[in-house]
Amino acid sequence: MQTDHGSLRIRTPEGVTFAYQLAGPASRMLALLIDFTCAVGATIIVGLGVSLLKVLSPDAAKAIYLVLYFVISTGYGIGLEWRWRGQTIGKRLLRLRVMDAQGLHLQWNQVVLRNLLRFVDALPVLYLVGGAVSMLTRNGQRLGDLAANTVVIRTVKVADPDITQLVRSRFNSMLAYPHLCARLRQRTPPAAAGVGLEALTRRDEFDPLSRVELFSEIAAYYRSVVEFPSEAVEQISDEQYVRNVVEILFQTAVTARSRSAAPLMS
Numbered sequence: 217m218q219t220d221h222g223s224l225r226i227r228t229p230e231g232v233t234f235a236y237q238l239a240g241p242a243s244r245m246l247a248l249l250i251d252f253t254c255a256v257g258a259t260i261i262v263g264l265g266v267s268l269l270k271v272l273s274p275d276a277a278k279a280i281y282l283v284l285y286f287v288i289s290t291g292y293g294i295g296l297e298w299r300w301r302g303q304t305i306g307k308r309l310l311r312l313r314v315m316d317a318q319g320l321h322l323q324w325n326q327v328v329l330r331n332l333l334r335f336v337d338a339l340p341v342l343y344l345v346g347g348a349v350s351m352l353t354r355n356g357q358r359l360g361d362l363a364a365n366t367v368v369i370r371t372v373k374v375a376d377p378d379i380t381q382l383v384r385s386r387f388n389s390m391l392a393y394p395h396l397c398a399r400l401r402q403r404t405p406p407a408a409a410g411v412g413l414e415a416l417t418r419r420d421e422f423d424p425l426s427r428v429e430l431f432s433e434i435a436a437y438y439r440s441v442v443e444f445p446s447e448a449v450e451q452i453s454d455e456q457y458v459r460n461v462v463e464i465l466f467q468t469a470v471t472a473r474s475r476s477a478a479p480l481m482s
Contacts, residue, residue, distance in 0.1 A: 226319040250306030333360035
């Protein structure tokens with residue numbers, strides 16, 4: 217793993233390198249303001265019932281309201297980042313995402329830890345501690361990110377390409393396992409999907425040996441993401457395996473079901 221000019225490069229054990237654009241402080245602060253507004257709004261709505269306690273005990277009502285804000289604001293970040301794979305409402309609007317610093321699958325304990333330490337990063341006011349730490353670290357990590365081994369990246373919107381020429385007249389046996397296809401779409405980062413697509417579109421530019429090695433490394437990575445049954449992938453070359461994966465990642469579910477129901481044989 218290395219950082220270069222605002223981007224994070226991760227090299228997998230299979231030798232495939234992915235580059236992610238790190239989120240800048242301005243976009244992260246704007247996303248934080250959106251999330252803060254959402255959390256405060258939710259707290260106000262829930263706290264309407266607590267306001268009735270002011271008649272009996274203003275101090276108790278205030279204490280309960282503070283506890284509610286802590287629970288809601290912390291639960292908001294934890295719940296959405298886990299549910300939306302590293303995104304909250306603010307991050308989704310700004311196209312930001314939390315991910316593991318080594319490119320691994322984001323874990324529950326990482327999400328919890330980085331959100332619990334948010335209150336330390338917010339000290340003394342306006343996230344001065346978190347902002348100062350992020351300016352000094354190579355990957356723009358605040359204390360919560362350092363403890364959880366996470367980074368915040370900017371996601372790139374990838375338009376669905378026309379891959380009919382890449383997969384035309386080929387039977388994709390992996391489409392017979394829709395649950396595994398769905399898992400593959402969920403677990404594969406956009407950058408990793410783009411690597412396979414670009415390799416297929418430029419396949420004729422490589423010499424034979426480099427082409428074999430390249431598709432071997434990319435196929436090994438995809439196999440590590442989701443393992444398909446042996447009967448679905450046996451006697452399939454690495455290049456064909458990548459071709460099948462690209463079709464699964466970029467085709468719509470409707471088209472995939474259509475092809476699996478009536479495959480075209482070459």
